Amino acid sequence: MKLITDTDKLRKATGILSQSDFVTVDTEFHRESTFWSELCLIQIASPEAAFLIDPLAEGLDLAPFFELMANENTVKVFHAARQDIEIIFHLGQIIPEPLFDTQIAAMVCGHGDAISYDMLVFRITGHHIDKSSRFTDWSKRPLTARQLSYALADVTYLCDVYIALRNKLQKSGRSGWLNEEMNKLTAPETYTFLPEMAWKKVKGRVRKPRELAVLQKIAAWREREAQQQNLPRGRILKDDTLIEIATQQPGDKTALASLRSLPKGWERSSPADGLLKAVEEGVAIPGEFLPKLSAHSSQSETNKNEVEILKLLLKLVTEENDVAAKIVATSDDIVKISIQRQKADVPAMHGWRFDMFGSKALSILEGQIGIRFDHGRIKLFDIS
Numbered sequence: 555m556k557l558i559t560d561t562d563k564l565r566k567a568t569g570i571l572s573q574s575d576f577v578t579v580d581t582e583f584h585r586e587s588t589f590w591s592e593l594c595l596i597q598i599a600s601p602e603a604a605f606l607i608d609p610l611a612e613g614l615d616l617a618p619f620f621e622l623m624a625n626e627n628t629v630k631v632f633h634a635a636r637q638d639i640e641i642i643f644h645l646g647q648i649i650p651e652p653l654f655d656t657q658i659a660a661m662v663c664g665h666g667d668a669i670s671y672d673m674l675v676f677r678i679t680g681h682h683i684d685k686s687s688r689f690t691d692w693s694k695r696p697l698t699a700r701q702l703s704y705a706l707a708d709v710t711y712l713c714d715v716y717i718a719l720r721n722k723l724q725k726s727g728r729s730g731w732l733n734e735e736m737n738k739l740t741a742p743e744t745y746t747f748l749p750e751m752a753w754k755k756v757k758g759r760v761r762k763p764r765e766l767a768v769l770q771k772i773a774a775w776r777e778r779e780a781q782q783q784n785l786p787r788g789r790i791l792k793d794d795t796l797i798e799i800a801t802q803q804p805g806d807k808t809a810l811a812s813l814r815s816l817p818k819g820w821e822r823s824s825p826a827d828g829l830l831k832a833v834e835e836g837v838a839i840p841g842e843f844l845p846k847l848s849a850h851s852s853q854s855e856t857n858k859n860e861v862e863i864l865k866l867l868l869k870l871v872t873e874e875n876d877v878a879a880k881i882v883a884t885s886d887d888i889v890k891i892s893i894q895r896q897k898a899d900v901p902a903m904h905g906w907r908f909d910m911f912g913s914k915a916l917s918i919l920e921g922q923i924g925i926r927f928d929h930g931r932i933k934l935f936d937i938s
Contacts, residue, residue: 557697558605559608559611560613561618564607567603570603571599571603572622574628576630577600577631578600578709579596579630581595581641596619597705599710620648623646623649624651634655639739643742654732658736660719668878668880684700749775752773752776752787755773758793759797763845765803767844774832775828795813807822810826861885863918864892867911883902883907888915891919
């Protein structure tokens with residue numbers, strides 16, 4: 555299988571693929587040393603044809619590929635689509651539609667939480683995929699025959715997986731269950747890295763509203779620096795350093811230098827002034843406008859016990875309905891339901907998820923139903 559390296563051949567390939575009702579798509583990329591992923595290879599197939607595209611080829615214009623991704627007459631099938639779509643959106647400013655994510659569909663069809671592609675292929679087709687090339691450097695040229703064979707398998711078997719899952723969803727009447735998840739994947743805001751929201755991705759906790767205010771400001775500063783320099787966030791400052799800065803709130807370079815988690819001499823670097831300004835902005839926010847801490851941080855023992863009961867309920871109802879728990883409710887969703895009851899604005903309180911889990915969760919919290927063991931099996935029962 556030769557790589558497509560010129561625009562004319564790419565246009566011919568996408569012309570062939572556009573005649574199909576669906577195409578399967580995957581990408582290989584490099585991101586270890588950058589903020590934005592470097593696209594290194596595109597794999598795309600239909601039941602009749604398969605192609606490998608080299609986006610690193612000099613002079614190659616990816617416009618025909620982006621046109622196919624925007625073609626509303628052809629379903630675009632991915633497995634665990636989010637990173638692939640993020641790359642396509644960043645480079646082409648389009649989101650593939652209509653979209654089908656086989657990992658999400660597999661959750662709805664009872665294959666567990668976030669099943670891997672090779673395991674899903676084996677369950678549906680009985681074939682084993684050689685994954686030995688998964689972690690190779692896809693930016694190096696030339697690519698080996700083994701790499702190309704591995705890359706091609708990622709989209710050829712995906713055709714069979716898609717057809718099997720699509721048919722199962724149609725027979726079970728669950729096709730509509732995917733709509734909400736697909737809507738998330740096709741929303742531009744999913745792939746827009748807003749600096750103001752960057753604090754939500756910081757690992758670690760602060761305990762006071764003022765600390766949270768500072769964290770929000772310095773996380774936004776780091777996000778902008780990372781995007782502008784095209785460096786991973788951790789190469790600017792690590793998460794534990796942001797937490798220490800938010801807690802200590804240094805007001806000058808001398809105070810910065812005293813922080814244990816900050817690299818020695820960093821206070822003399824050019825970004826130090828921007829960081830100190832971000833700290834100052836967080837410290838200056840008037841008390842009445844400080845952000846509120848998450849309700850999670852103030853859970854009572856009662857809430858914690860309720861959460862454990864609701865997790866047990868989730869396990870019970872998802873096993874009964876042969877659907878992955880993760881797609882019905884997350885741990886955060888369960889905490890919100892425990893605290894906010896009917897007012898919890900989470901997916902589990904709407905649509906089919908409410909019918910399956912949310913309504914029962916409210917009934918348990920209100921003492922209307924209970925959970926018991928019956929010959930070793932967990933069952934629900936009405937409380938009169």
